[in-house]
Amino acid sequence: MGPRRGARRVSHPIWEVFRQERRGQPFEHAGSVVAPDADFAETWAREQYGRRGESVALWLVPRDAIRDVEDWADEFDLKYRRVDGYSIKARLKEARERAGTARAG
């Protein structure tokens, strides 16, 4: 009997792995490992995300510790609150026309 079939059914927590490529840079999500505890998670994450020089540091976070926020009510189209949601171009043109300083073309 092969050793893996039964063993692979064991369900372990998922650890989200964040890696820092260089000191001072933000940690970015790299992927995840499935591991029974933090020590296994560390060893496996080191192998997969760390020790070929691709990271200087890792964060391991149990997925359960992450608060998931994904419901967004945007009923009134308030996207102008975002810098990229507010187009100034058209309004600028109108303002210039009102002031009689519209550029030719």
Add this chain to the structure above:
Amino acid sequence: MNEQALLGLADDELVLGWRDSEWTGIAPLLEEDVAFSSIAQNEIGHARAVYELLVGTEGDADALAFDRRPEEYRCAPLVELRLLEWAHTIARRWLYEVADEIRITAFKDDSDRAVAGLAAKIDREEAYHRMHAEMWHERLREEPRFRAAVEELWPYALGVLPAELRAELVERVGLADAEPVERGTHTDELAPLWEEMTMVRRSAPAGAQW
């Protein structure tokens, strides 16, 4: 340079790397599969570095690695065993890493600077292997299947080290001294492994192109 001892180290790493890579794709957990395969590959890398040191810059490391007859290999019987059963595999990995650390530590003090330097370089990577092995050992040490496997492989583990380094292994593993399965003898499992390991080399003596 203690060439026989270095050849023993290189052959151990090559053969164990080969054996452990037999788990690639079928290890008990996906993450372990990646880690175990990576460690196996490192061991073969260490073997290559030691063969290269032994043959010198003009020599052919592949020839040293693959052109010997099975009986000429200097690997310890421990690494030859085909153990496709996880308790035994991980017991061997742990025993090997404990023994290997003792051996590498001794090589780091070698009067030959090239040997000491390479040993230090190997040791820095072995630190990860030890972390991996210790992790499994911590997890499984009370498991009857694991303990039985450690006890079964113990005489083989003693054979990895020369007599003068065995006392430390006995102390660290915590089992009673036993009659070692000595290096220089081979198990029946080496010959089929040798067939497989040297197949490409023998079929293309001028060198295979990939």
